[in-house]
Amino acid sequence: MTLTQSLLLILVLITTSAFFSLAEITLAASRRLRLRQMADEGDARADRVLRVQEQPGPYFTVVQIGLNAVAILGGVVGEGAFSPFFSAVLERWMSVDAAQGWAFAASFVIVIALFLVFADLFPKRLGMNDPERLAVRMVGPMQVLITAFKPLVWFFTRSTDMLFRWLGMPLQRVDQITSADILAMTEAGARAGVLAVREQQVIANVFQLDTRLVGSVMTSRDRIAWFQKDDPESVLRARIVAEPFSAYPVCDGDIDHVLGYVDAKDMFQRVLSGQPLALDQGVPLHKALVVPDRLTLTEVLEQFRQAHEDFAIIVNEYSLVVGVITLNDVMSTVMGDLVGPQQDEEQQIVRRDENSWLIDGVTPVQDVQRALDIDTLPHADEYETLAGFLMVMLRRVPKRTDSVDWSGYTFEVMDVDSYRIDQVMVTRTQPKAKP
Template structure:
């Protein structure tokens, strides 16, 4: 009888953890594969009050019954064993305590601890396997569960407790799942970075991926043929400006120029027929919002302006893709924004996004990240001035030192881990 009670309690403990731990995503995959039991498990999770009420009824009833039967059945045996070494006035009490502890130990081990640990290994598979007998058990306990659930709901309403289950998934949860997949070998390290970079598009502004104003190569309406030939050798898209760079009237794709060359047309006359309409965007857009605009306009090139209508930079669809791909997106080593040296330190370009910097040097967060987006912005924010060569910042055991400055622009930063003593001194 005791064995049956232990098995019954173990079954209920197993199902409790299995249904609570079964993940909705995996259950959906099982359902899509044709397993109808997965749909029943999801339905039970949505209305779990009846199951947990029935489970608690069963567990408590078994525990009480097991204590009564087990203690009464085992106490004579314990008394007989103990009497061999002790036959005093406390023999009955010692026999009672021994049988009680033994029954408690058996129930904890075989009816609680072991079933729950088993259920945590594969909750979805176990939940699907036991759903049918569980539904039968719930129907048998329905009268009692109805009473208990109504009493519980009444108490929750009195204390204004919201019992709606939250099934939304946050970025942190997805990131943790991706990291766990990488650690388990399901995802490669670079695939983990790709996925994380895709989600970062929602928070990163276009300024973090665009070509800055100082690096823009543009054409004017009076551009000479020789100048155009030189520029198309190094770039593929050019904003066309009326005099100054802040008066953008469109853009030209290198392919259009090559077509004119092949057709032996003159390059001197840039007119409406050869200039494409350019997409003008504010610098406050995120990369995700820009992707939507590219999709809607069917364009792949945009000019970024600030609130004063001054051109801040240009950005292409390829720039966004390189942001997702990270360093793997660059075909040439010299194009890498981050290069690790033999001594373990890093040379980091000032325009490198802070997310890539954190991943590289192993820092979880930087102070006040809303105020900057690049390594150069981090240095300017921390130093509270326009940096010059040899200026440095030490944060969380990592030293950031300015190596090269070009017209107040930070070109390169040396980053290395420093001993704790040096870090505290800095």
């Protein structure tokens, strides 16, 4: 075989090896979500790729048969093509035996380099750039080869299946998409500029609904504006002006005996129409939705949906009222500052300078972590607010000037009112790590 013929044969072998390498990487790297989208748009080839991914054994068997056969032929042809040429050149400066040894080594290196670059690295990097588009083009020829080599495919596939069964491993590809996978994809999209950072934060907030309890966003007991059932109209008007809310619980004697609630819209309509506001003179009293304080925000949303309500009373295990929550509270947690500044959070977390914050004790720990860029807090399942964090860390009711150090920050109690932590000064004690 002449040198030209050998080079042409090596070119064919490299092309064949590149084809199998591309077929292998595109099937492995193809995302099922993207393939399903392509199939739904009418690309039948994408559906065929999905079926192959479910049973990839025969496909990869053909790939490995092709790659190994080409590698063996490439070594034989390459050594026979280049060794005589290098041997003839090297014999001018060294003995025949030495020249043949070095010629073989040179031929080996050249063949390995050609196959490594053009038959392995280049096609695999090409396939990683757009795996789905290339996979749908490769699946047709590969299925023809699977049919052509069916006896070999059957033998090697069954042998591999037996090995998998012996090891107790699944025979089919298992694709389980978790919330962590979705969050990782959205974070990658935000870094790439495909997704706005605020939009990515909204998606992350949605997944937090399953882990955040109602206590993290509710209006706490001491901040609830409520009416007595026999309050005169003057008291109702003064309360509404001083504490404007969308709904007001109506109680009998104290806040733990809730009769229902009145909607602010109903009261405004009565004022505009000149009707009296007294609760015993026709103001609609709505039945209050009561939920336990251990529910997550996702469960509260479901309760709102089932009851067709957007306001709920939160009680603890002793049937004492601990707070109230509205649908708007939950949605504000999801949307963050995407639709505008969060006034409540601005009041709860005030940044004084680059290294210090003044934070309300009832601020949810998730908001504190986000503001301070802290990944984790100790004993996170034992509290929901910054005040709870300090109580757990100190193992007692904090007093003014008590402090806790954690993750490069000092949390110092600034004000306590009747055992309630009002204000906490947070100071960064270690310089912020550069990304």
